[in-house]
Amino acid sequence: MKDAATRDAYGQTLVDIGDNTDIVVLDSGVSDSTRTKKFGQAFPDRFFNMGIAEADMVCTAAGLATTGKIPFATSFACFLLGRTMDQVLVSVAYSNTNVKLVGTHCGLAVGEDGPSAQMIVDIAYTRAIPNMIVVQPADWVETVQATKALVAHEGPAYFRLGRPKVKAIFDESYKFEIGKGRVVKEGSDLVIFATGSMVQESLVAMENLAKENINVTLVNISTLKPIDRDIIIEQVQKHGALITAEDHNIIGGLGDAVGEVLLENQIAVPFGRVAVKDQFAETGTGPQLYEKYGLSHNHIAQAVKDTLNKK
Amino acid sequence: MTNASLDIAGLEKKALELRRLALKIIFEAGSGHPGGSLSATDLMTALFFGGILKYDPKNPKDPKRDRFLLSKGHASGIHYSVLAQAGFIAESDLADYRKINSKWFLSGHSTPKTPGVEIASGSLGQGLSVAHGIALGTRLQGFDSKVYVILGDGEIQEGQIWEAAMSAAKFKTNNLYAIVDFNKVAQDNITKDLKDIEPIEAKWEAFGWDVQRIDGHNMTEIMQVLEKPAHAEKPRVIIADTIKGKGVSFMEGQTAWHGVAPSKEDYEKALKELE
Numbered sequence: 001m002k003d004a005a006t007r008d009a010y011g012q013t014l015v016d017i018g019d020n021t022d023i024v025v026l027d028s029g030v031s032d033s034t035r036t037k038k039f040g041q042a043f044p045d046r047f048f049n050m051g052i053a054e055a056d057m058v059c060t061a062a063g064l065a066t067t068g069k070i071p072f073a074t075s076f077a078c079f080l081l082g083r084t085m086d087q088v089l090v091s092v093a094y095s096n097t098n099v100k101l102v103g104t105h106c107g108l109a110v111g112e113d114g115p116s117a118q119m120i121v122d123i124a125y126t127r128a129i130p131n132m133i134v135v136q137p138a139d140w141v142e143t144v145q146a147t148k149a150l151v152a153h154e155g156p157a158y159f160r161l162g163r164p165k166v167k168a169i170f171d172e173s174y175k176f177e178i179g180k181g182r183v184v185k186e187g188s189d190l191v192i193f194a195t196g197s198m199v200q201e202s203l204v205a206m207e208n209l210a211k212e213n214i215n216v217t218l219v220n221i222s223t224l225k226p227i228d229r230d231i232i233i234e235q236v237q238k239h240g241a242l243i244t245a246e247d248h249n250i251i252g253g254l255g256d257a258v259g260e261v262l263l264e265n266q267i268a269v270p271f272g273r274v275a276v277k278d279q280f281a282e283t284g285t286g287p288q289l290y291e292k293y294g295l296s297h298n299h300i301a302q303a304v305k306d307t308l309n310k311k
Numbered sequence: 312m313t314n315a316s317l318d319i320a321g322l323e324k325k326a327l328e329l330r331r332l333a334l335k336i337i338f339e340a341g342s343g344h345p346g347g348s349l350s351a352t353d354l355m356t357a358l359f360f361g362g363i364l365k366y367d368p369k370n371p372k373d374p375k376r377d378r379f380l381l382s383k384g385h386a387s388g389i390h391y392s393v394l395a396q397a398g399f400i401a402e403s404d405l406a407d408y409r410k411i412n413s414k415w416f417l418s419g420h421s422t423p424k425t426p427g428v429e430i431a432s433g434s435l436g437q438g439l440s441v442a443h444g445i446a447l448g449t450r451l452q453g454f455d456s457k458v459y460v461i462l463g464d465g466e467i468q469e470g471q472i473w474e475a476a477m478s479a480a481k482f483k484t485n486n487l488y489a490i491v492d493f494n495k496v497a498q499d500n501i502t503k504d505l506k507d508i509e510p511i512e513a514k515w516e517a518f519g520w521d522v523q524r525i526d527g528h529n530m531t532e533i534m535q536v537l538e539k540p541a542h543a544e545k546p547r548v549i550i551a552d553t554i555k556g557k558g559v560s561f562m563e564g565q566t567a568w569h570g571v572a573p574s575k576e577d578y579e580k581a582l583k584e585l586e
């Protein structure tokens with residue numbers, strides 16, 4: 001376990017498991033930033049840098065998959081999906097090719113490059129695609145295991161990774177499983193469902209809340225589709241109040257996914273959502289943007305209190 | 312693996328038979344794309360029945376097979392007809408074409424659920440990239456498979472075609488063969504007026520491809536170009552000059568016959584011309 005960006009864990013894991021000759025990696029001209037470059041250096045025959053051509057990359061990956069390869073098609077999340085909705089739908093999802101779409105630099109966390117680089121609609125988009133699973137790991141250990149799990153999973157997947165360093169959350173005893181949420185820390189007053197960088201943010205919020213004698217449970221939802229219905233129902237019934245936290249637009253992300261489960265199960269309890277409020281942000285550092293656009297640990301703590309007040 | 316190999320006269324006869332079959336299933340479905348099916352018929356006949364493609368209809372996923380992709384997927388009428396005659400599906404299954412609950416999913420545009428189909432089609436511009444990925448994959452596997460993909464002339468207006476063209480040149484993917492069914496007519500307009508793709512040979516040459524140009528309805532020319540050994544390092548594009556609706560006088564060169572099924576009267580008239 002270590003403090004590092006999930007993109008770093010991904011890049012290192014590809015190298016570590018690269019002896020598996022089924023694995024091929026594609027990039028679209030940003031391999032230094034996505035960290036696939038290391039794989040390219042270690043296994044040049046199985047690395048395809050397609051240049052700045054995401055549509056071509058995604059379809060080339062689909063072709064490779066039909067020959068039994070396991071392609072990891074990697075780019076910045078904004079371009080990987082933003083430029084390839086049609087290619088992902090037809091050549092990957094509808095064709096059901098075993099392509100792993102890996103989008104790094106997700107969310108407002110990307111920072112100064114501004115809203116055109118801050119991908120905040122990718123969970124909404126990928127969750128809506130038949131045959132697609134959607135995974136966002138929270139730290140180094142989970143990314144390593146999730147990368148390996150995606151190799152073993154037969155079928156299209158979207159893997160959402162971040163640019164900035166995140167704190168280690170899990171130790172080596174952690175076992176990632178596609179489709180399973182995990183309790184990170186147990187409390188009693190309310191449950192937080194968080195994903196990606198917001199797991200770390202939630203832990204900071206929980207430390208501060210504890211000083212005010214507010215003790216909440218934190219559940220890491222790293223598989224956004226298929227969502228872990230059991231843990232959502234169980235934890236919400238246990239606590240009677242919840243919030244969700246994600247670095248993604250408030251429409252179509254974790255909050256909606258959790259809300260659907262609650263509605264379908266006739267569970268009506270106080271429910272707060274921490275997410276980007278259906279707006280484009282601006283330039284600034286990741287932490288500055290989290291503060292200004294409502295994603296920081298302060299906002300999580302406030303959302304917990306507001307939600308508890310409705311209990 | 313099957314390597315059905317007809318002589319030129321046999322191929323010409325087969326092409327006529329396939330044209331009739333494609334029109335039949337479009338007529339029976341009541342919708343479809345006759346023009347682009349008829350322009351591509353001779354090319355596909357040569358590939359499947361001239362001993363060019365290695366395939367085994369009993370084992371359609373044989374990893375050592377050659378691949379065929381119809382990127383201009385709206386010409387599914389001829390694609391399914393060829394797959395049926397090649398033995399991938401029964402000819403009687405073609406009655407399902409464009410119908411609900413189709414046994415082999417014979418949708419208006421193909422899906423890999425159909426035996427012999429490699430990838431879904433229907434969104435133009437994707438097939439060359441997919442074919443390139445397959446060619447890279449078979450090369451990694453150490454097989455000598457060739458990958459053929461038919462593109463429409465209107466289709467190469469899609470930018471992704473040129474992304475893929477650059478990629479295949481970069482990776483020296485010389486087991487990749489693109490065939491442009493240059494029938495000069497798209498849905499809206501004649502291709503030249505819609506957006507001119509000429510000078511087409513110079514474009515592909517500039518992108519690093521080995522360029523061949525043939526009459527796409529002359530079976531001897533088609534076979535000669537398909538039998539040419541691969542280029543030492545370049546991917547190959549075959550510009551096949553064709554006629555939209557080839558073989559049916561009143562359909563030839565007509566935008567109107569891009570995406571409509573013939574009436575009973577027109578169908579019967581067409582069959583007479585295709586005897």
